[in-house]
Amino acid sequence: MDMSKYKELFISESREHLHSMNELIVFLEKEPDDSEKIDSLFRAAHSIKGMAASMGYAVIAELAHKLEDLMDRVRKGILHFDADAADLLLEGSDCLESMILDVDQERDGNRDITELTGRISGYDPSVAFDAAPPSISGQPEGALPPAVKETRQSARHKQGESGQTVRVKTEILDHLINTTGELITNKHRLLNIGSELNSARLDEGLAELARLLRELYNEVINVRMMPFASISDRFPRMVRDLAKKSGKEVNFVIEGEDIELDRGILEELADPLIHIIRNSIDHGLETGEERLASGKPAEGLVRLSVSREKDRIVIIVEDDGRGMDPAKLLASALEKGFLDPEHAGELTIRETLLLVCIPGFSTALEVTDVSGRGVGMDAVNSTIQSLSGSLAIESEQGQGSRIILKLPLTITIINALLAKVTPFSVAIPVTNILQTLEVRRSLITTPENQEVFYMGDEAVPILSLNRIFAAHTALPESEFVSLFIAEVKGRKVGLAVDSFLGQQEVFVKPLGRPLAKLRGLAGGATLGDGEIVFVLDVANLL
Amino acid sequence: MMDGTNRLILFTLHGCRYALRLRDVAEVMEPPRIYPMPRVPRYIAGIMNFHGKMVSVLDLADFLTGNDRHPQGQVLVLDTRIANLALWVDSVENISSAEIIREESECTERFVEKVLMMADEEVRMLSVEKLLDKIEEILSEISSR
Numbered sequence: 001m002d003m004s005k006y007k008e009l010f011i012s013e014s015r016e017h018l019h020s021m022n023e024l025i026v027f028l029e030k031e032p033d034d035s036e037k038i039d040s041l042f043r044a045a046h047s048i049k050g051m052a053a054s055m056g057y058a059v060i061a062e063l064a065h066k067l068e069d070l071m072d073r074v075r076k077g078i079l080h081f082d083a084d085a086a087d088l089l090l091e092g093s094d095c096l097e098s099m100i101l102d103v104d105q106e107r108d109g110n111r112d113i114t115e116l117t118g119r120i121s122g123y124d125p126s127v128a129f130d131a132a133p134p135s136i137s138g139q140p141e142g143a144l145p146p147a148v149k150e151t152r153q154s155a156r157h158k159q160g161e162s163g164q165t166v167r168v169k170t171e172i173l174d175h176l177i178n179t180t181g182e183l184i185t186n187k188h189r190l191l192n193i194g195s196e197l198n199s200a201r202l203d204e205g206l207a208e209l210a211r212l213l214r215e216l217y218n219e220v221i222n223v224r225m226m227p228f229a230s231i232s233d234r235f236p237r238m239v240r241d242l243a244k245k246s247g248k249e250v251n252f253v254i255e256g257e258d259i260e261l262d263r264g265i266l267e268e269l270a271d272p273l274i275h276i277i278r279n280s281i282d283h284g285l286e287t288g289e290e291r292l293a294s295g296k297p298a299e300g301l302v303r304l305s306v307s308r309e310k311d312r313i314v315i316i317v318e319d320d321g322r323g324m325d326p327a328k329l330l331a332s333a334l335e336k337g338f339l340d341p342e343h344a345g346e347l348t349i350r351e352t353l354l355l356v357c358i359p360g361f362s363t364a365l366e367v368t369d370v371s372g373r374g375v376g377m378d379a380v381n382s383t384i385q386s387l388s389g390s391l392a393i394e395s396e397q398g399q400g401s402r403i404i405l406k407l408p409l410t411i412t413i414i415n416a417l418l419a420k421v422t423p424f425s426v427a428i429p430v431t432n433i434l435q436t437l438e439v440r441r442s443l444i445t446t447p448e449n450q451e452v453f454y455m456g457d458e459a460v461p462i463l464s465l466n467r468i469f470a471a472h473t474a475l476p477e478s479e480f481v482s483l484f485i486a487e488v489k490g491r492k493v494g495l496a497v498d499s500f501l502g503q504q505e506v507f508v509k510p511l512g513r514p515l516a517k518l519r520g521l522a523g524g525a526t527l528g529d530g531e532i533v534f535v536l537d538v539a540n541l542l
Numbered sequence: 543m544m545d546g547t548n549r550l551i552l553f554t555l556h557g558c559r560y561a562l563r564l565r566d567v568a569e570v571m572e573p574p575r576i577y578p579m580p581r582v583p584r585y586i587a588g589i590m591n592f593h594g595k596m597v598s599v600l601d602l603a604d605f606l607t608g609n610d611r612h613p614q615g616q617v618l619v620l621d622t623r624i625a626n627l628a629l630w631v632d633s634v635e636n637i638s639s640a641e642i643i644r645e646e647s648e649c650t651e652r653f654v655e656k657v658l659m660m661a662d663e664e665v666r667m668l669s670v671e672k673l674l675d676k677i678e679e680i681l682s683e684i685s686s687r
Contacts, residue, residue: 182594423578469580512626514677515589515598518581519685524589524596532577532589532596 010055011104012167017044018097022237025089029240032081041089042071048096059110060099066120067092082125090237092120173224173263177412180213180220181507184413187213188504188528221410225260228306231270232257235277239302242281249288249299250281256306261313262410265387269315269407272380276317276403277302279377284321284401294398296320301400312431313409318402324395326352333361351491353393357381385539386522387411388429390487416506416525417484418533419497421465425533426497427506427525428484432538434492436500438480453494460485462494468520468541486538495538508535550638550658552665553618553631555603559665560631561638561658562618566670568592569619570634581684586677587611587630592619595626600677602629606653625674652676 024041028034049064067089073079099111187210194202232254243250261269285291285300292298301320306313326349333339333355339347347355355361359378384391389407408414408431416427417436444453444462451462462483483494506525510516522537549564569592576588576599585604590597597619601611612632619628644659646667653676655669 421580424580425577426580509594509596510626511589511596511598512622514625514627514674514681515579515582515586515596517678517681517685520581526591526594530575530591532591534580 006055007103009167010051010057011100014048014051014060014096014100017048018093018100019233020044021093022090023233025086025093026236026240028081029083029086035075038071038075038081042068042075045071057099057103059113060096060103063092063096063099063113063117066117067096070120070123079123079125084125085123088120088123092116168223170263176220177224178507180217181413181509183213184217184505185507185526185528189530190528192528217413221262221413224262224264224410226263226266227257228259228261228266229257230263231266231273232304232306235273235304238274239277239281242278246282247287248281248285250285251299251301253301253303254305255303259306259308259313261407262412264411265313265407265409268383268387272383272405273304273315273317275376275380277304280317280319280321280401280403284319284323286322290322309406313407315405315407316402318400320400323397323399323401324353324356324393325397329353329355333358336361350392350394353395354391354489356393357391357489382540386537388414388431388522388537390539411508413505413507414535415503416535417503418501418527419465419482419484420499420501421469421497424469425501425527425531426465427504427533427535428486428538429522429535430503432486432536434485434487436482436484437494438482439494441479441481444481455485455492458492460492460494462496463542464496465541466496466498488539488542493542495541506533506535548640550640550665550667551618552635552638552660553616553633554635555632556607556609559635559660559663561665561667562629562670563667564637566621566624567618568621571617571619573615573617573630583680583684590617590628592622592626592628595622597622597626597628599628599630600673602631605677620670624670627674627677 021041021044024037024044028037028041031037045064045068049061049068052058052060052064070079070085070089074081074085079085095111095113095116102108102111187206190206190209194206235254236252239250239252280302281300285302286294286296288298291300301318303316303318305316305318308314329352330339330344330347334341334344338355338358338361356377357380361378381391384405384407387407388411389405392404392406393401394404395401408429415430417430417433419426419428439453439462444451446452452459453462454460462481481496482499483496485492485494487493504527506527508523508525510523511518511521515521520537520541522535524532525535526532550561551564551567551570552559552561554560574590574592576590578588579586579598582598585601587599587601590599599617603609603611611630615630615632616634617628617630618634638660642660644662646656646658649655649657649666651666653669653672654666655672656667658665658667
């Protein structure tokens with residue numbers, strides 16, 4: 001029988017089981033007596049064994065079988081689940097992952113596991129419980145698969161109460177959103193034509209079309225939504241390894257894993273989050289001794305929480321570590337020439353903390369192999385901003401730090417404010433706009449060659465999009481200047497345009513090669529009359 | 543020698559003949575409506591809608607020779623798997639099979655992969671990759687200013 005068509009399914013399901021194995025191992029290390037989790041871990045290993053055996057991957061099946069046996073001994077009370085058992089199981093899980101990767105990459109998936117399986121079979125911890133009579137084989141085969149299915153559904157598809165789920169290729173999800181985006185563009189086209197024809201019947205039909213499209217759009221967005229857990233379930237394992245490596249005790253808490261985000265955003269988020277969490281452990285948390293000396297519990301806390309705030313997702317990574325020292329950050333920025341001494345005093349605390357997002361900036365005294373030398377907060381920031389999100393840092397010395405990410409629910413079809421910057425038309429994602437204003441020209445002053453206006457006590461610099469785009473050299477000479485306020489690099493900036501044209505939902509398409517190299521443009525979108533507008537990547541404009 | 547299945551599309555630019563591999567070209571069309579783009583050099587004429595995709599239009603005459611483009615001209619849209627780029631050329635002549643190539647020689651001109659002799663006439667075969675690399679390099683440079 002040709003099994004190749006089942007290979008993809010085997011790989012994706014095995015990886016899911018491995019994910020949950022890692023989660024369970026890390027959990028059991030802390031709560032070794034949770035019999036439900038012990039059973040789940042046993043079943044996960046059992047499932048991998050069964051699938052691998054049926055696909056003919058004998059070595060994978062053998063290793064999974066050894067892990068299952070080890071868990072069986074735990075389950076029967078022969079072994080106590082301790083840190084050594086956890087290490088061994090994680091090592092086994094890593095090895096399984098490598099072999100599954102081999103299979104995925106068309107290699108044969110056979111590795112020499114003799115030494116590892118030897119250690120697993122021969123594992124004999126110093127602490128043993130009263131042994132129950134050992135059984136030779138595991139559970140009867142038939143009893144297990146339904147339980148596995150239930151576990152997966154309850155963990156992954158809490159929203160789908162009916163429990164009916166199907167697997168869909170991600171490309172199909174992308175096609176769905178693309179087609180919906182094209183339909184929305186065409187709706188605007190028809191609305192344009194409709195406004196010229198003045199036909200009540202057509203308008204009625206268009207109104208109904210618009211309603212149906214809105215429904216379709218919501219459904220498509222829903223289908224594309226994935227729980228945050230789909231990326232965060234690997235974090236506890238990573239934190240465990242980092243904690244061991246850095247010799248720190250870490251209590252890692254995740255909240256809001258069920259919150260759903262567009263899969264396009266989720267895919268981009270994993271790396272920035274890994275980086276932030278690594279930073280928290282490596283630079284944020286103190287060692288156990290330091291913590292005890294300053295009256296804190298030896299175990300440090302790192303909390304990753306996700307919540308939904310209207311049409312935005314808020315992700316916070318906080319720790320109760322040493323916090324950041326603004327004075328030290330300022331000094332370092334001055335020393336490295338990132339900051340002009342004259343302007344150093346003008347920075348707010350918030351702006352000062354954001355200095356860590358400047359490329360090449362770091363206050364880490366030494367490079368560690370855990371997080372490197374502050375590498376990548378600039379990369380984190382630019383990824384978040386390219387997703388039309390924002391990053392803020394709060395920190396109190398001795399108390400800890402909070403990195404706050406705010407992201408839109410989706411990035412493909414967005415609400416945008418259209419503006420004219422002659423001869424160009426641009427679309428500004430509304431999530432990037434703090435405020436739009438018409439400022440009387442006489443209120444704009446030019447101290448130090450920089451046009452500014454005052455919002456209350458705050459001097460807000462004005463930059464002309466015309467000038468940034470090199471279209472014109474000066475603001476248009478009208479009595480009022482149209483501008484929108486956005487946050488760029490932690491600072492409020494007024495960006496002047498010729499005029500605002502109105503708000504509209506637009507389907508953002510990539511510019512592709514070679515235009516994707518241009519900074520400050522997130523993509524293009526077609527309006528109802530066929531005109532192409534450029535979607536601004538506001539944070540990276542300057 | 544060039545693979546016989548490898549057909550070429552021939553076009554002209556200020557009296558010179560050029561070629562691209564047919565498989566790299568998605569479509570030949572009359573100049574479409576082009577929308578201007580911010581932050582690009584003059585030879586990127588703008589952007590067009592190509593079957594729902596955003597495709598930038600390169601004024602090839604301006605880019606290669608610094609001369610103005612032919613006011614009418616034609617647009618060769620590259621396969622969108624390679625790039626979202628169309629080349630504005632003077633005119634597209636025909637499609638030729640590689641059999642009529644008498645000889646080919648290496649060429650030191652930038653963006654020209656080789657020179658082919660076809661019916662006693664030189665035809666410069668453009669290197670799409672070199673063209674793209676150069677434009678990307680220029681755009682990156684503009685972005686880092």
